Amino acid sequence: MISLGGFNDLIKMRDGWMVYNKNDVYIGKSIKEYGEWSQGEIDLCRQLLTPNDVIIEVGSNIGSHTIPLAKIVHKGAVFAFEPQRIIFQNLCANISINSITNCCCLESALSEKKNDQFYYPLINYDRENNFGGISLSSESNEFFQAAKNDTLDNIFANLQSLKILKIDAEGMETNVIQGGLNLIKRTNPFIYFENDRLEKSQELIELLWSLEYKVFWHIVPMYNKNNFFKNDNNIFDNISSFNMLGIKKDNEININIPEVNDSSFHPLRR
Numbered sequence: 001m002i003s004l005g006g007f008n009d010l011i012k013m014r015d016g017w018m019v020y021n022k023n024d025v026y027i028g029k030s031i032k033e034y035g036e037w038s039q040g041e042i043d044l045c046r047q048l049l050t051p052n053d054v055i056i057e058v059g060s061n062i063g064s065h066t067i068p069l070a071k072i073v074h075k076g077a078v079f080a081f082e083p084q085r086i087i088f089q090n091l092c093a094n095i096s097i098n099s100i101t102n103c104c105c106l107e108s109a110l111s112e113k114k115n116d117q118f119y120y121p122l123i124n125y126d127r128e129n130n131f132g133g134i135s136l137s138s139e140s141n142e143f144f145q146a147a148k149n150d151t152l153d154n155i156f157a158n159l160q161s162l163k164i165l166k167i168d169a170e171g172m173e174t175n176v177i178q179g180g181l182n183l184i185k186r187t188n189p190f191i192y193f194e195n196d197r198l199e200k201s202q203e204l205i206e207l208l209w210s211l212e213y214k215v216f217w218h219i220v221p222m223y224n225k226n227n228f229f230k231n232d233n234n235i236f237d238n239i240s241s242f243n244m245l246g247i248k249k250d251n252e253i254n255i256n257i258p259e260v261n262d263s264s265f266h267p268l269r270r
Helices: 027-034 039-048 066-072 085-097 173-178 181-187 198-210
Strands: 008-013 016-021 054-058 077-081 103-106 118-121 144-147 164-167 190-194 213-221 240-248
Touching: 008 027, 016 027, 016 066, 016 085, 039 066, 039 164, 039 190, 039 213, 039 240, 054 066, 066 077, 066 085, 085 103, 164 173, 173 181, 173 190, 173 198, 198 213, 198 240
Parallel strands: 054 077, 054 164, 077 103, 164 190
Antiparallel strands: 008 016, 118 144, 190 240, 213 240
């Protein structure tokens, strides 16, 4: 680990060099302690990808998943979206220092309509926080900054091939999908998305069903006992990331994770 003199440090992790915020209580701490972040997500995506594929990643944060995905599809392309300015700059730095040339980073949120306006809070990056868990808001005051916003359908109107649409949008997953219905219907990608908001889960699942997708739970423990640094100290206890994989119904791929049959069920609901 190399101190860069501010809130960022530099480390050689599983997939390359990574500039990360040492005050980030989840992604940054995981990178520092284990040399990776939520490796199970990458392992699942790897099963679905070939070197020539195209990926759209909505909510790339600092690129801890973007870099390995770009290396997997080294003959294809990754489009990485991150709306927070400081986090976006960190993402671009990590793509650059790893000499990644098949990734296009865009400083933008994605939603249902291009003219939607969203804001993110002004954050002190010198203090501990979950910088990957910042949600956008439609309301603003002097403590918020406007985010650029667009839709998948507007940006990718001419895209004819998409293998994975990966979404980690802190509660805006439904909005992102609604803004990309034409793209999804045209390209039939795998849709891998976070689903940890109980109040939004059922709507999200039923939206995928309406698009003729099967939906599967993919729950990834934050601590991976086979982590890159071989650190056997579990600082995350039993905390997991709650994600889902959507597969078009006519796709015959076999995947060893549980299928969703009840849209009202969520593992976090008591």
